[in-house]
Amino acid sequence: MKRPTFCSQISASEITPPELYARRREFLTLGATSLIASSSLISSWALADTPKKLVGKSNPQFSTIEKLTSYQDVTHYNNFYEFGTDKLDPFQNAHTLKTEPWAISIEGLVKKQKTFDIDQLLKLAPMEERIYRFRCVEGWSMVIPWIGYPLSQLIKACDVLSSARYVEFISLADPTQMPYVKSSILKWPYTEGLRLDEAMNPLTLLTFGLYGEILPKQNGAPIRITVPWKYGFKSAKSIIKIRFTETQPTTSWNLAAPSEYGFYSNVNPKVAHPRWSQSTERRIGTDLFAPKIKTLPFNGYEQQVGHLYAGMDLQKYY
Amino acid sequence: MLAWIYKNTINQFHKILVLLGLTPLARLIYLGYQGALTANPIEFITRSTGTCALIFLCLTLSITPIKKITGLHQLIKYRRTLGLFVFFYATLHFLIWFWLEHDFSIVAMIKDVFERPFITAGFISFVMLCPLALTSNKWSIRYLKQRWIKVHSLIYIISITVVIHYWWHKTGKHDYSTVIIYALLLASLLIYRLHSWFLNSIKDK
Numbered sequence: 001m002k003r004p005t006f007c008s009q010i011s012a013s014e015i016t017p018p019e020l021y022a023r024r025r026e027f028l029t030l031g032a033t034s035l036i037a038s039s040s041l042i043s044s045w046a047l048a049d050t051p052k053k054l055v056g057k058s059n060p061q062f063s064t065i066e067k068l069t070s071y072q073d074v075t076h077y078n079n080f081y082e083f084g085t086d087k088l089d090p091f092q093n094a095h096t097l098k099t100e101p102w103a104i105s106i107e108g109l110v111k112k113q114k115t116f117d118i119d120q121l122l123k124l125a126p127m128e129e130r131i132y133r134f135r136c137v138e139g140w141s142m143v144i145p146w147i148g149y150p151l152s153q154l155i156k157a158c159d160v161l162s163s164a165r166y167v168e169f170i171s172l173a174d175p176t177q178m179p180y181v182k183s184s185i186l187k188w189p190y191t192e193g194l195r196l197d198e199a200m201n202p203l204t205l206l207t208f209g210l211y212g213e214i215l216p217k218q219n220g221a222p223i224r225i226t227v228p229w230k231y232g233f234k235s236a237k238s239i240i241k242i243r244f245t246e247t248q249p250t251t252s253w254n255l256a257a258p259s260e261y262g263f264y265s266n267v268n269p270k271v272a273h274p275r276w277s278q279s280t281e282r283r284i285g286t287d288l289f290a291p292k293i294k295t296l297p298f299n300g301y302e303q304q305v306g307h308l309y310a311g312m313d314l315q316k317y318y
Numbered sequence: 319m320l321a322w323i324y325k326n327t328i329n330q331f332h333k334i335l336v337l338l339g340l341t342p343l344a345r346l347i348y349l350g351y352q353g354a355l356t357a358n359p360i361e362f363i364t365r366s367t368g369t370c371a372l373i374f375l376c377l378t379l380s381i382t383p384i385k386k387i388t389g390l391h392q393l394i395k396y397r398r399t400l401g402l403f404v405f406f407y408a409t410l411h412f413l414i415w416f417w418l419e420h421d422f423s424i425v426a427m428i429k430d431v432f433e434r435p436f437i438t439a440g441f442i443s444f445v446m447l448c449p450l451a452l453t454s455n456k457w458s459i460r461y462l463k464q465r466w467i468k469v470h471s472l473i474y475i476i477s478i479t480v481v482i483h484y485w486w487h488k489t490g491k492h493d494y495s496t497v498i499i500y501a502l503l504l505a506s507l508l509i510y511r512l513h514s515w516f517l518n519s520i521k522d523k
Contacts (some may be wrong), residue, residue: 085493127495140361275434275435285356288355
């Protein structure tokens, strides 16, 4: 992948006049789009087993200009416990995941239960590329160019009843495809949840790809969500069911260790995990001796999502 | 300390043992040169030095039982070298944390020790290891006499606190598959000693 090197030549930390800064972003966008375009041209000659390209229109309004984490690190350092608890396990084991056919069933407080198959979902709304910061609860972070569209687009197509207040995401849990689903590390299937207004926030991305291609299996293929202002485990992978509920759903990590992983799990430097501080993070792919960087409230997305939690005690609702 | 270890390597086997003991470090340096220390190098080197210290602790504590069972009394000569490797890797483990997590700030380090129970357990273990390493020379053995054995019994407490350190570290992940192996191994090595003490106390009566 050429893009990270391309971006690294232009350091985000350089002090630049705002007008030039904005133009640089255009330049970056242009470069990104042309690179994606050229790579999709190459893909027509590529071998059958190389990942399928997925083009998304770059959305600078929702993208950071920070240096991207390399494709190698994004795809070789994953938490996806269905395939093992070591960071390299998902890369090594996820090849057994069958992503075709795939469908998401919509259940709970909706007018009518229905199922969207992957082709319907791919066509539901225009694909965008968004470069988000991704902060893991373990204290590391990445910058990832995701491809998808706002989850709100799908929710709008679901005819949700007015009594619905929460959305539950249920991941695939098939022991024949996912070796660790037999283990008792977590309660399977992996379940996550958001408040409906969080799910409707334009930042919440229904994600189909990264780095200009469909999601690699270890990253939660073929469909996941990305909730950039929350710790990574809130961004459920390989989703097969979305359920609308009136009461707060139980989530896998909250069930496993309620004092460590709250339902909200917004990135918050002021609320320490019981076993480590959350005030700083290590950016994956930076120099071995690079100092840790300061973690921002809501992972730097406070402007976009801060209002969702107005008046809430974030120490209590961690 | 390396020089000290080397000076005390009298015969060939000792040299081989020292070389073997240094291979994990050599591997880390080699992987570092290759840029192959995973996506999170600091986590990787912290964890692998910790694991090394733990493995050497198991080896150190295995010497006495193996010696008694097999009658290979010369094995006792190597126990000190193995023990010093525990200290060597534990020091690396500690220094990486002290440097890269806390930038050598004693205040930040102490704060962390009080904040996080698993760090408390690891820190206490390292502090207890220090007097053992310092008194591992012949002069100390002669000078401390009976007290030397008492001081070095600390190793049994350390073997419990390091398992606690590792266990608590893994609680969030709910994955005890590796730590349980070390816990069982160290538990059986401790039970062996309790058993011999028990037999001895009966004999003494």
